[in-house]
Amino acid sequence: MHFDLIVIGMGLSGLMAAKTAAEMGKKVLIVGKGLGTLSILSNTIDVLGVLPETVKMKDGLSQWIEEHPEHPYGKVGLEKILEAISSFNSFFPPPYAFQSRNETNSLVPTGAGTLRSTYLIPSTMMKGITLKEKKALVIGFKGYKDFYAHRLADSFKCRAITLSLSETPQQETTATALARWMEQPAFRERIASEIKKQIKDESLVGFPAVLGLNDPMGVKRDLEKKTGASIFEIPVLPPSIPGMRVFNRFKQRLIQKGVTFLLGHSVSKVILRGNRCEGIEILHPPVVNSYSADRHILATGRFIGGGLTADRKKISEALFGLPVVQPASRQDWFQKTFFSDPSHPIHQTGVLVDSSFRPLNEKGEVLLENVRVAGTILAHHHCIEEKSREGIEISTGYVAAQKALSM
Amino acid sequence: MKIQTEVLIIGGGATGAGISRDLSLRGIPSLLVEKGDFLSGASGRNHGLFHSGGRYAVSDPEAARECIEENRIHRKIAPHCIETTDGFFVSLPEDGLEFRDRFLKACEKAGIPATLLTRDDALALEPGIHPDILSAVKVPDGAIDPFTLVLENARDAEKNGAKFLLHTGITSLDMEGGRVKGVRAKDLIHGEEYSIEASYLINATGAWANQFLRLAGLRIGMALSKGSLLITNQRMSHRVINRCRPSSDGDIIVPNETVSILGTTSVRSEDVENFEVTPEEVDLLILETSRMIPKIKETRLIRAYAGIRPLFQSEEQDDDRSISRGFALIDHGKRDGVENLITITGGKFVTYRLMAEKVSDLLCQKMGISVSCSTHLKPLPGAGKYPSLPERLKKMGHLISPEKGEILCDCELIQRAEVERFLKEEKVKGLQDILHRTRLAKGTCQGGFCIYRLLGLLHDLRMAEGDSNEVLKGFLEERWRGIRPVLWGTALKEEELLESIYKGIFNLGP
Numbered sequence: 002m003h004f005d006l007i008v009i010g011m012g013l014s015g016l017m018a019a020k021t022a023a024e025m026g027k028k029v030l031i032v033g034k035g036l037g038t039l040s041i042l043s044n045t046i047d048v049l050g051v052l053p054e055t056v057k058m059k060d061g062l063s064q065w066i067e068e069h070p071e072h073p074y075g076k077v078g079l080e081k082i083l084e085a086i087s088s089f090n091s092f093f094p095p096p097y098a099f100q101s102r103n104e105t106n107s108l109v110p111t112g113a114g115t116l117r118s119t120y121l122i123p124s125t126m127m128k129g130i131t132l133k134e135k136k137a138l139v140i141g142f143k144g145y146k147d148f149y150a151h152r153l154a155d156s157f158k159c160r161a162i163t164l165s166l167s168e169t170p171q172q173e174t175t176a177t178a179l180a181r182w183m184e185q186p187a188f189r190e191r192i193a194s195e196i197k198k199q200i201k202d203e204s205l206v207g208f209p210a211v212l213g214l215n216d217p218m219g220v221k222r223d224l225e226k227k228t229g230a231s232i233f234e235i236p237v238l239p240p241s242i243p244g245m246r247v248f249n250r251f252k253q254r255l256i257q258k259g260v261t262f263l264l265g266h267s268v269s270k271v272i273l274r275g276n277r278c279e280g281i282e283i284l285h286p287p288v289v290n291s292y293s294a295d296r297h298i299l300a301t302g303r304f305i306g307g308g309l310t311a312d313r314k315k316i317s318e319a320l321f322g323l324p325v326v327q328p329a330s331r332q333d334w335f336q337k338t339f340f341s342d343p344s345h346p347i348h349q350t351g352v353l354v355d356s357s358f359r360p361l362n363e364k365g366e367v368l369l370e371n372v373r374v375a376g377t378i379l380a381h382h383h384c385i386e387e388k389s390r391e392g393i394e395i396s397t398g399y400v401a402a403q404k405a406l407s408m
Numbered sequence: 409m410k411i412q413t414e415v416l417i418i419g420g421g422a423t424g425a426g427i428s429r430d431l432s433l434r435g436i437p438s439l440l441v442e443k444g445d446f447l448s449g450a451s452g453r454n455h456g457l458f459h460s461g462g463r464y465a466v467s468d469p470e471a472a473r474e475c476i477e478e479n480r481i482h483r484k485i486a487p488h489c490i491e492t493t494d495g496f497f498v499s500l501p502e503d504g505l506e507f508r509d510r511f512l513k514a515c516e517k518a519g520i521p522a523t524l525l526t527r528d529d530a531l532a533l534e535p536g537i538h539p540d541i542l543s544a545v546k547v548p549d550g551a552i553d554p555f556t557l558v559l560e561n562a563r564d565a566e567k568n569g570a571k572f573l574l575h576t577g578i579t580s581l582d583m584e585g586g587r588v589k590g591v592r593a594k595d596l597i598h599g600e601e602y603s604i605e606a607s608y609l610i611n612a613t614g615a616w617a618n619q620f621l622r623l624a625g626l627r628i629g630m631a632l633s634k635g636s637l638l639i640t641n642q643r644m645s646h647r648v649i650n651r652c653r654p655s656s657d658g659d660i661i662v663p664n665e666t667v668s669i670l671g672t673t674s675v676r677s678e679d680v681e682n683f684e685v686t687p688e689e690v691d692l693l694i695l696e697t698s699r700m701i702p703k704i705k706e707t708r709l710i711r712a713y714a715g716i717r718p719l720f721q722s723e724e725q726d727d728d729r730s731i732s733r734g735f736a737l738i739d740h741g742k743r744d745g746v747e748n749l750i751t752i753t754g755g756k757f758v759t760y761r762l763m764a765e766k767v768s769d770l771l772c773q774k775m776g777i778s779v780s781c782s783t784h785l786k787p788l789p790g791a792g793k794y795p796s797l798p799e800r801l802k803k804m805g806h807l808i809s810p811e812k813g814e815i816l817c818d819c820e821l822i823q824r825a826e827v828e829r830f831l832k833e834e835k836v837k838g839l840q841d842i843l844h845r846t847r848l849a850k851g852t853c854q855g856g857f858c859i860y861r862l863l864g865l866l867h868d869l870r871m872a873e874g875d876s877n878e879v880l881k882g883f884l885e886e887r888w889r890g891i892r893p894v895l896w897g898t899a900l901k902e903e904e905l906l907e908s909i910y911k912g913i914f915n916l917g918p
Binding site: 118 | 684687690691694810813814815816824857860861863864865867868870872876877880881884885887888892895896897900901903904905907908909910911912913914915916917918
């Protein structure tokens with residue numbers, strides 16, 4: 002089968018690229034072996050969390066771009082970053098929307114009892130930013146080992162209660178299982194009445210971020226009606242239910258737009274001719290399926306996603322074998338302490354691209370003229386420290402697709 | 409606070425705990441002071457080899473004889489701490505057979521049962537070893553659990569009246585007329601100060617021996633040798649695999665439950681507190697041990713660690729491996745005119761009991777009493793509980809049950825109820841103590857997930873002390889020392905995940 006564009010990688014950058022191309026009326030194939038870090042690490046939309054809450058995102062980004070021309074944001078440019086974010090937002094109309102407070106970063110409470118600076122916050126987490134000003138009750142669940150309500154209560158000087166899932170004591174549960182429980186009206190009825198019994202003068206009630214996969218705002222509003230308190234979600238250890246919601250929304254909308262969606266498939270081979278990529282092969286033992294396209298986007302992520310791999314000697318790009326900028330030896334990949342400032346040089350490694358997101362070699366020459374590279378696999382950012390993961394994914398996915406198709 | 413004791417033991421390694429038990433069985437009261445937890449030094453940082461003595465048969469026959477003797481004793485007194493795997497000494501083509509023949513003779517002389525196996529017989533028993541081996545010699549090596557062994561020595565000693573002060577450092581000595589009258593000590597966690605009067609002092613601080621002696625203005629000849637080791641994510645062989653050649657870097661693979669430990673290097677060190685495993689050591693250990701088991705090259709490593717061996721030297725010697733691994737018992741009365749002070753250092757983990765016996769004998773002589781040692785006859789408290797592997801497996805079959813709550817540690821399958829029971833029953837003073845006494849954080853993720861859960865549990869139980877995020881950060885730094893040297897491949901993926909969780913989702917920073 003032939004496509005206008007093949008997107009390799011189904012994390013947020015790949016999904017954004019597929020969205021952008023589909024909205025340009027193109028025939029798109031997106032292939033991914035998993036959901037990228039979306040379902041693991043993404044709760045809110047970080048753009049540049051290192052900015053103080055007093056600075057408008059636009060101003061902060063513009064200064065950042067000036068100071069970091071090599072950074073993916075430097076290559077995207079301010080205007081396109083903002084365009085990309087509104088394109089992302091178009092998939093999330095209210096009630097479940099992603100919003101900022103006054104176009105600045107805000108501090109959301111986390112599962113470690115810390116506050117974390119982020120930009121766009123899903124409607125289910127919004128009330129969390131008022132935690133410091135209001136009296137709150139944090140809800141934990143027996144048998145759910147990835148969230149400890151009393152730990153949060155000790156940090157935030159508020160109260161916590163632990164509810165049981167069912168009459169069966171000591172049942173082990175997970176975030177995904179809890180999200181399904183939450184979608185059952187009878188379960189909500191039971192926990193809401195338990196909360197009503199135990200709540201004192203608290204006006205806020207915090208839950209781990211498991212308020213259902215499909216209709217989190219429906220779950221939130223129902224619990225608010227039943228308890229009389231404002232409900233908010235708190236980001237927890239992976240997996241991320243909010244991240245899965247984003248994925249599910251993209252999947253549904255992209256399929257509606259006619260995108261061919263191949264989840265759970267990995268590309269076994271890329272077909273190259275000269276400085277062009279002609280297509281990909283996907284191995285389904287014993288069958289090999291081939292797909293061809295005029296243009297390709299590589300959005301396979303870093304080490305977790307499998308876009309980058311490392312052996313004892315060097316770091317490589319896994320699919321095309323593109324050059325990866327990296328320190329001279331393994332000795333220099335990491336700092337001596339875990340919490341070091343500046344952080345580990347390995348996080349700055351990645352694929353170099355030109356202004357049109359085509360991969361470059363060490364001499365600065367374009368290696369593949371119809372391949373664009375997007376997402377965290379790009380060099381010269383430090384998305385963990387900068388808190389820029391989703392912003393980089395959204396904006397580079399958006400721009401890479403535009404550049405690919407404007408040829 | 410003022411404390412009086414007959415004997416003061418300084419150091420809570422295998423030797424200190426062994427002395428404590430030996431004295432308690434002889435009815436002599438003692439107090440043991442340790443600045444960290446039990447096994448904070450070399451006792452908790454070795455390859456866990458239950459020596460047959462084979463490794464010393466050629467180079468140090470006396471040490472070899474001590475080893476095989478202790479090997480026999482511990483099979484009786486501590487069977488539950490030992491996995492009797494046997495060991496192979498494999499000869500590779502480049503090693504030739506000349507050393508093997510000397511080795512066989514030396515084993516016979518030292519009383520170590522050694523059987524020569526052909527290449528085919530050895531490969532049938534250990535299919536993972538290099539097919540090019542010339543032959544293998546089987547000896548009664550095994551794997552030992554240093555943590556259980558030392559803690560059981562301490563528990564038995566405590567039952568017989570011995571006392572312990574952990575996390576307590578010695579700050580100064582009171583000397584009076586050729587004797588140490590007492591010491592001043594400080595609780596390093598809560599700051600309480602102690603003045604301890606003792607009739608006799610035993611310096612069992614291992615690599616820290618000179619740091620303690622400095623307080624008395626004394627010094628002994630000692631070399632510090634760093635030995636680095638790697639832990640694989642899976643068990644590479646059933647038996648201990650040694651290289652049949654003169655001791656060298658990377659010549660041993662010791663199985664330990666579900667993993668294997670690759671050792672070791674020997675690098676002269678000056679600092680007993682700050683040392684790291686270098687990338688060169690990691691590469692060397694992989695290169696050398698994969699000569700014996702080729703699959704090691706592709707196997708994921710979960711951690712690197714190093715211990716400092718205290719090697720006693722009577723005069724300057726350059727090659728650390730030529731210094732005897734035998735121990736040194738120093739009567740500072742004879743040597744320096746300090747009548748009531750004894751230093752014991754050097755030696756090997758496996759000979760801790762013998763070292764304790766010799767110290768206690770010397771002490772009895774000084775005290776003018778005659779009570780004989782019984783540690784070689786009396787089994788440790790846990791002995792006999794799970795005497796055989798099938799019985800241990802049977803117990804494990806019931807290990808996981810829904811009533812015990814959620815599995816906090818997915819790698820080592822530890823359930824909430826077990827941790828809760830442990831926290832309520834044991835006297836622990838912080839995260840490191842907990843980690844020394846459970847298998848939490850010992851698996852593939854090295855505590856990346858379960859420590860967060862453990863800290864949460866402490867809050868649930870209202871047992872959390874201080875800022876849990878500071879404790880968590882401290883743990884992640886300590887963990888970093890172990891995993892940083894082995895980060896590539898799958899381990900690097902997991903590292904990126906954990907960093908994204910702790911620095912990303914949870915926003916913990918420097």
